[in-house]
Amino acid sequence: MEQRMKEMKPITGNDWQHMRTATKLARYALDHDETPVACIFVHTPTNQILAYGLNDTNKSLTGVAHAEFMGIAQIQRATGAHDREIYKDITLYVTVEPCIMCASALKQLGLRRVVFGCGNERFGGNGSILSIHSDESTAAANKYSSVPGLLRKEAILLLRYFYVRENERSPNPRVKAERKLDLETFPPMEWSRYVDRDEFMHCFGAENVRHFDDKTDLRDQVEWGLIDEPHDKVLELIQRQCDAFRLHTAKKFKS
Numbered sequence: 001m002e003q004r005m006k007e008m009k010p011i012t013g014n015d016w017q018h019m020r021t022a023t024k025l026a027r028y029a030l031d032h033d034e035t036p037v038a039c040i041f042v043h044t045p046t047n048q049i050l051a052y053g054l055n056d057t058n059k060s061l062t063g064v065a066h067a068e069f070m071g072i073a074q075i076q077r078a079t080g081a082h083d084r085e086i087y088k089d090i091t092l093y094v095t096v097e098p099c100i101m102c103a104s105a106l107k108q109l110g111l112r113r114v115v116f117g118c119g120n121e122r123f124g125g126n127g128s129i130l131s132i133h134s135d136e137s138t139a140a141a142n143k144y145s146s147v148p149g150l151l152r153k154e155a156i157l158l159l160r161y162f163y164v165r166e167n168e169r170s171p172n173p174r175v176k177a178e179r180k181l182d183l184e185t186f187p188p189m190e191w192s193r194y195v196d197r198d199e200f201m202h203c204f205g206a207e208n209v210r211h212f213d214d215k216t217d218l219r220d221q222v223e224w225g226l227i228d229e230p231h232d233k234v235l236e237l238i239q240r241q242c243d244a245f246r247l248h249t250a251k252k253f254k255s
């Protein structure tokens, strides 16, 4: 636990910014007929995005095309599949808690830190179902720190938008009242599933600890601008940073 604490850095403005980018990318996914789950991988020393991922399970018709795997494939193309050095400098920002499969892959690669929005009630590997990131299973030496709850409401709302739309398209839509979009109520945030009280204060400051105790979100307000309008430009912006990073690594390997 002490080791985990050392790795667990206080949440900064950069972390919020990167979660905003990931959330816009999830909105982009929604606008392109995918599940609104997205992630970006950030090279922490340079604060630069080096890879990103969208869920691609609808289009590819495969259950394993999770956002995290798409990002990992990009990193491997840039640095070579056998170079795992880089993962220790990477933080993953993802709108929904990584599933058990992805959590295990991230751990085996040696990623150091994950920041996510809402929990994954059915398959979560960072505390909801299993705690792959901090347990003694596969690659126990590679435990990584995991911080939940940034832009959680936004992540939940995007999933609600998606399910309501899917229901409207289905041949037997449920009755109208049932599929009314709920924009106001959210399940309690069970912080203790993911971090203990000390870790929470370390990450978010002692002044915010009431949120841990009350099971409430860090921020009352929903950032509607992130989820209520298309963000078609976001992919371009991310891509540009990823390309710059690839050039950067190419140069490094040349010299």
Ligand SMILES: [Zn+2]
Binding pocket: 066, 067, 068, 098, 099, 100, 101, 102, 103
């Ligand atoms: Zn996954």
